[in-house]
Amino acid sequence: MKLRSFAALAALAIGTAAGGAPVLAPPAAQLGPDVQPYVHIPAGRVAIQHLRIIDGTGAAPVEDATLLIDGPSIGAVLPPGSPVPAGYRTLDGTGETALPGLVGMHNHLYYLQRPNLDAAGHFEQPIIIPQMTFSAPRLYLANGVTTMRTTGSVEPYTDLSLKREIDAGHLVGPHLDVTSPYLEGPGAFFIQNHQITSPDDARKEVAFWAEQGVNDFKAYMHLTRAELGVAIKEAHRHGLKLTGHLCSVTYPEAVALGIDNLEHGFFVNTQLDPGKQPDKCSDGTGTPTLIKMTPGSPEANALIKLLVDHHVALTSTLPVFAQSVPLHEPLQARQMDVLTPEAKEGYLFSRNLTASRAGTPRANDFAQAYKNDLGLERQFVASGGLLMAGPDPTGNGGVIPGFGDQRELELLVEAGFTPVEAVKIATLNGATYLGLAGHIGSIAPGKNADLFIDKGNPAANINDVENVIVVFKDGVGYDSAKLIQSVKGRFGEY
Ligand SMILES: [Zn+2]
Numbered sequence: 001m002k003l004r005s006f007a008a009l010a011a012l013a014i015g016t017a018a019g020g021a022p023v024l025a026p027p028a029a030q031l032g033p034d035v036q037p038y039v040h041i042p043a044g045r046v047a048i049q050h051l052r053i054i055d056g057t058g059a060a061p062v063e064d065a066t067l068l069i070d071g072p073s074i075g076a077v078l079p080p081g082s083p084v085p086a087g088y089r090t091l092d093g094t095g096e097t098a099l100p101g102l103v104g105m106h107n108h109l110y111y112l113q114r115p116n117l118d119a120a121g122h123f124e125q126p127i128i129i130p131q132m133t134f135s136a137p138r139l140y141l142a143n144g145v146t147t148m149r150t151t152g153s154v155e156p157y158t159d160l161s162l163k164r165e166i167d168a169g170h171l172v173g174p175h176l177d178v179t180s181p182y183l184e185g186p187g188a189f190f191i192q193n194h195q196i197t198s199p200d201d202a203r204k205e206v207a208f209w210a211e212q213g214v215n216d217f218k219a220y221m222h223l224t225r226a227e228l229g230v231a232i233k234e235a236h237r238h239g240l241k242l243t244g245h246l247c248s249v250t251y252p253e254a255v256a257l258g259i260d261n262l263e264h265g266f267f268v269n270t271q272l273d274p275g276k277q278p279d280k281c282s283d284g285t286g287t288p289t290l291i292k293m294t295p296g297s298p299e300a301n302a303l304i305k306l307l308v309d310h311h312v313a314l315t316s317t318l319p320v321f322a323q324s325v326p327l328h329e330p331l332q333a334r335q336m337d338v339l340t341p342e343a344k345e346g347y348l349f350s351r352n353l354t355a356s357r358a359g360t361p362r363a364n365d366f367a368q369a370y371k372n373d374l375g376l377e378r379q380f381v382a383s384g385g386l387l388m389a390g391p392d393p394t395g396n397g398g399v400i401p402g403f404g405d406q407r408e409l410e411l412l413v414e415a416g417f418t419p420v421e422a423v424k425i426a427t428l429n430g431a432t433y434l435g436l437a438g439h440i441g442s443i444a445p446g447k448n449a450d451l452f453i454d455k456g457n458p459a460a461n462i463n464d465v466e467n468v469i470v471v472f473k474d475g476v477g478y479d480s481a482k483l484i485q486s487v488k489g490r491f492g493e494y
């Protein structure tokens with residue numbers, strides 16, 4: 001009995017190599033009392049007729065299809081006019097579109113507190129990062145995210161426990177790829193972080209968290225090349241990948257060290273920053289490099305070739321950077337509604353401050369950098385690079401879990417990708433990186449029934465991605481509106 005269940009578990013243990021729980025745990029046998037109230041469509045045999053399907057592969061949408069969901073899996077996508085096989089609960093999807101569940105690749109589970117922040121943007125140290133273990137998973141799932149990487153953890157034990165509770169059916173939320181604490185040297189941005197002091201220290205930290213069961217690693221801004229190199233080696237030794245939001249190490253240096261993924265598109269590459277010292281984070285943290293690196297320039301072409309040749313994936317996190325562009329789109333009322341009064345105030349302070357900088361050299365520089373990044377992300381994809389998506393809900397409070405994932409899709413389309421290309425970046429590409437493309441990331445028979453249904457047509461108008469009705473995870477349909485209602489006024493507190 002014991003042997004058999006172990007074998008079953010091993011067969012399902014996909015998406016992880018070390019001792020941790022797999023990213024895609026087997027569906028919970030039962031959903032507990034804290035999950036049940038949010039179930040809109042229980043698992044079973046469900047046929048949704050007259051549905052438009054954006055399948056996540058970048059293909060044109062299929063119109064008027066019938067989607068069959070068989071328990072935890074997708075049964076079939078039937079062409080228009082097909083009869084529904086016997087035994088299915090039939091729903092009408094007229095005017096609605098199904099998309100694969102988003103695979104969020106830069107999706108934190110925390111909020112960023114700046115103590116005593118005022119309207120002039122002043123705050124006191126230390127910056128503290130409170131966990132949003134209650135609100136964030138609900139906001140992600142409600143907005144279509146069915147799998148996410150935490151991409152840098154502040155309370156890794158909390159995140160690991162959250163994953164265990166979600167997988168067990170006790171709490172509501174997406175499939176979690178739990179990332180290590182930030183691997184960071186002296187100069188850490190927030191105080192709740194171990195500071196790595198040597199290559200051996202880096203190796204020990206990676207080995208420790210691999211054994212605790214994290215699925216992924218993230219390096220941060222103040223590591224030396226030697227420390228980063230050892231961390232990458234140790235992660236790989238455990239069969240795990242490592243990504244980085246870098247500064248002290250440039251993109252070409254990180255590629256040479258064997259990194260798997262780079263965060264924030266081209267925003268944080270410091271290779272051309274003036275005064276850049278080896279192993280030291282530059283003052284410009286990458287913006288000067290990005291201003292110089294216009295798309296199609298020899299420097300850009302060389303870097304993109306290097307990344308593509310070495311199969312280094314890139315994560316686009318446009319929403320967090322759009323916050324620094326003066327007069328960016330304000331948060332919608334539905335987003336403001338989930339913030340605490342203090343988080344609302346902090347967001348408005350920051351937004352006004354950014355607006356007041358419109359037309360200054362600093363703002364113009366940043367606008368140029370932002371524009372270059374959009375072009376470089378397009379060039380990277382056109383060159384065969386694997387681009388993934390995530391909102392990075394940090395910055396000045398204007399990026400919120402889930403809503404931010406939808407905003408990333410809209411900004412990718414503003415950058416020049418077609419809506420179906422943007423959807424692929426936010427779904428199948430992330431699944432591919434995680435080694436889970438056989439199970440999630442597109443709407444195809446046999447894959448997990450991890451998908452969401454929007455009112456409208458995001459293939460024609462990407463903003464329709466915001467109109468989520470129901471989100472299926474492992475074939476269970478969750479009520480989007482009810483989940484959002486349950487965290488009203490909470491984001492920023494818990
Ligand atoms: Zn981040």
